[in-house]
Amino acid sequence: MNIPTRVGFQTPFTNVTLDLTPPSTIAGDYVVIGGELMDMTYGEFQKEMDMFNAAFAECLYEGDAKNRIFTFPIPTYNISKDFDWNNPKIEKIWEMTARYGIPYFANFINSDMNPEDARSMCCRLRLDNRELRKRGGGLFGANPLTGSIGVVTINLPRLGYLAKDESDFFNRLDELMVLAKNSLEIKRKALENFTANDLYPYTKFYLSGIYQRDKKYWGNHFSTIGLVGMNEACVNFLNTDISSVEGKTFALKVLDFMRERIMRFQEETGNFYNLEATPAEGVTYRFARADKEKYPDIKTAGKGEPYYTNSVHLPVSYTDNLFEILDHQDDLQTKFTGGTVVHLFLGEKIDDIEVVKALVKKIAENYSLPYFTLTPTFSVCPVHGYLPGEHKYCPYDHSSEELLKYGIEAE
Secondary structure, three states, rough: OOOOOEEOOOOOOOOEOOOOOOOOOOOOEEEOOOOOOEEEEEEHOOHHHHHHHHHHHHHHHHOOOOOOOOOOOOEEEOOOOOOOOOHHHHHHHHHHHHOOOEEEEEEEOOOOOOOOHEEEEEEOOEEEEHHHHHOOOOOOOOOOOOEEEEEEEEEEHHHHOOOOHHHHHHHHHHHHHHHHHHHHHHHHHHEEEHHHHOHHHHHHHHHHHHHHOOOOOOOEEEEEEEEEOOOHHHHHHOOOOOHHHHHHHHHHHHHHHHHHHHHHHHHOOOOEEEEEOOOOOOOHHHHHHHHHHOOOOOOEEEOOOOEEOOOOOOOOOOOHHHHHHHHHHHHHHOOHHHHHOOEEEEEOOOHHHHHHHHHHHHHHOOOOOOOEEOOOOOOEEEOOEEOOOOOOOOOOOOOOOHHHOOOOEEE
8 A cells, every 4th residue: 555556656645544443323233244144243343343453553653674654544543522541452553653643533522523424535635424414314325435526725825915905805715716616516527427428437336326316426525625825825915924813813714704605605506515724735835836936026935945834724833832733723723624634743752652642632632623643753764764853864873784785885
């Protein structure tokens, strides 16, 4: 799963949501093996679940032969009110988190959703299954048959630069969102046409149940509108960043406006729409470079290479205080209906897993943000493997033979 088999020599992006106990929705159901109903229920397989989760976490903790991280699949663990923090059988998960920060945690403690209400996909796409229940009268047999047909990302910094006043800003934003809706509707029609004409034979079979219900294959999929650069939008429009009271208040107003428009699009088209904090790995640079060429005095982040801050996040290196970040981001993050994630950078490996456990618990119990991950800083030496913290050069000695083995000539 970590072999670069995608276009552009990329690794397939895979995310798995792992239950630690049998979900209440199926715990009483009888197991099906080879198409036959067994006399055992899913609730009777707790021991096997513990074995699998421990083995999976141990594998990711070890990394590959050179102690390099297994980037995929990203495991998501649901944190609900009945989560057993003292369960000794999941300690490998805490060890993996302390070493590499691999897992994502979906927070359901301060949420009106239950774990079965959401599906985590991609690095942050998170779908609300309650919308699907409203349409289909239940998720039985169609639970995984959802996703997003595509994402259109709104360039907020350019809006902030061009807008003359707040009314102009929201008029321009409305025009861009209508354009995004139209492009997604065109794509949806094209996908339906391609699927009906057997250009996606596996997908056609996979979504056949949805077609029987809705007479369209992609009826369970969302159209996603995202945003990038709220911080720079505030800087260009208000002359203050998102960390200020004025900046955050404006950001909340923008998100409420976008949510309201997305609800309207859903009613107009009859298709599902959601608002996502777009990952924007490349578009943060692409938008900023294009804007700098067209508007040389537009304000961007970055001293050399211009870029825009991701979604509604604070400026890079604004603070090392995790709880200052959480206090600022909490009510912003909950505005997104299609997914978001807060990366909490720790600086280095945490040696005591009790500290990791306590930190995750404190975040989940005291904040409403739906999705977060801990990110320790580490380095990997081809000779010595995993090194906690940031190291430009390995602090240990290397023989000439070891260096030559990796194509480095000793001076």
